[in-house]
Amino acid sequence: MGIRWRLALGLVLLLCWAGKALGAEGAPDCALSEPEQGTVVQIVDGETITLADGSTVRLVGAKAPRPPSGTAEVDWSFSQETRDALEALTKGKTVSLRFGGSRTDRHGYLMAQVFVEGGPSPLWVQGELVSEGLARVYSLSDNAACTDALLEREEEARTARRGLWASGFYRVRDAVAVDRMRRLTGTYQIVEGGVLEVADVQDWIFLNFDEDWRKDFTVVIDKSDAKAFAEAGLDLPSLEGKPIRVRGWMEWRYGPSITATHPEQIEVLEEDGTAKSPPSP
Structure with a gap:
């Protein structure tokens, strides 16, 4: 057995032990639907499983590692380790699906928080993967339940x-x-830095991180989405001069940018780089 597979096996054993030890603390404190059960028959990748009834389920909130462009998934150890861990946690087991937003994505995949049944309490799969550094946190504007709980685990990892x-x-x-x-x-x-200026330009709000907006990194927010930030207690103009952490898909508009469509994408940081407690709406 090679070094890579010995490490993967050790990781799987560690995750299995952690799942048994987690107990009641495994459940996130967030609003979710009543559970719907199924049996996992296949692992598609590090964030996707197939159930016995043919349903494909995405582990919403936990983004599995992806290899660099031109690298095969099976050749990228991080993505393979996440897939192996997900298989050890779920394959052949009864799981509960709980929903905190839109049930399906554009491909018809179910978008659920997934819990393994059969122990003293359900084991939260997304929480385990993020805690072990096997996935990063992401959220969607119509599916952001449990993001705060996942961000806490990510910061620790x-x-x-x-x-x-x-x-x-x-x-x-x-x-x-x-x-x-x-x-x-x-x-x-995921990008971190101090907001130099909050610019309100026509239909957009720009968080600029340097003096030359034509070249700097920018967070772009459509004004039609600004209400959601305000309702979450995140006052966009007040971010000027503050350190933040933003996550999303990197684009290039003059300089690099990330479009933020919902408040869960932005963390306001303390001076030491740790995230502040979420604001009260």
């Missing part, structure tokens, strides 16, 4: 440099390191 957080490929990007971001276009990224 990142601080401990678990899993993918030990790799520079998945590091949190510095908002002022613009030259390094062009090659990241089209990839999911």
Whole structure:
């Protein structure tokens, strides 16, 4: 057995032990639907499973690692380790699906929080993967339940440099390191830095991180989405001068940018880089 597979086996055993030890603390404190059960028969990838009834389920909120462009999934150890861990946690087991937003995506896949049944209490699969550094947190404007609970787990895993957080490929990007971001276009990224200016221009709000808006990293917000930020207690103009962390898909508009459609994409940080408690609406 090679070194890579010994490490993967050790990771699987660790996750299985963690699942048994987690107990009642495994359940997130967030609003979800009543559980709907099924049996996992196939692991499609590190964030997708198939049930016995033919349903395909995406583990909403936990984005599995993806290899660089041109690299096969099976050759990228991070994505393979996440897939192996998901298989060890769920394959052949009864799971409960609970929904906190839209039930399906554009492909017809179910978008659920997934819990493994059979132990003292249900084991939250997304929480396990994020805690072990095997997935990053993401959210959707119509499906953001449990994001705060996942972000707490992600921050702990990142601080401990678990899993993918030990790799520079998945590091949190510095908002002022613009030259390094062009090659990241089209990839999911987390960027951190101090907001220099909040600009209100026609139908858009721009969070700029440097003096030259034509070249700097920018967070772009459609004004039609601004109400959702305000309702969540996140006053966009007040972000000027504050450090934030934003996550989303990297684009290139003059300079690098991420479009934020909902408040869960932005974390307001303390001076030491840790996230502040979520604002009260």
